[in-house]
Amino acid sequence: MIIALHAYRPIKQLCRYCRISNNGFRLLDEETVAFISGIFRGITFEFHRDYCxxxxxxxxxxxxxxxxxxxxxxxxxxxxxxxxxAGELDNQAYMA
Incomplete structure (x- = not known):
């Protein structure tokens, strides 16, 4: 569950994109998303109030x-x- 309200919307959008584009991810805590597969593999996003x-x-x-x-x-x-x-994105269908 995402408790940090400032991170809820961006994390929700990012997770929705991951499901559409077959990028595997793991929520490490209320503000951190780590990618475990797909073109984002190895990238970690830590959301804060005004930046990521x-x-x-x-x-x-x-x-x-x-x-x-x-x-x-x-x-x-x-x-x-x-x-x-950009070439990596050619094979990925992504939606906002």
């Missing part, structure tokens, strides 16, 4: 959540930061 920490191995970056969070914005962010390549 994105961790991939030793790399760490933050995503500003001050605006409206969407899965499309997340994918653009991950592509711009070279976490995902």
């Amino acid at each position: 920490d994105v961790k991939i191995g030793h790399m760490h970056t933050s995503l500003d959540l001050a605006g409206d969070f969407s899965t499309d914005a997340l994918i653009v962010f991950l592509t711009k930061h070279n976490v995902l390549r």
Whole structure:
């Protein structure tokens, strides 16, 4: 159960995307989602009040959540930061 209200909506959207796109994930706690399979494999998202920490191995970056969070914005962010390549997304059907 997601207790942290500030993280509920983004985590719910991210989990819905994962179910559609066959990315396996695990909720580690109220604010953290870790991906265990699919193109997001190895990525961990830690949601905070106004930002999200994105961790991939030793790399760490933050995503500003001050605006409206969407899965499309997340994918653009991950592509711009070279976490995902556009070619990897060609085989994934994703919806916001």
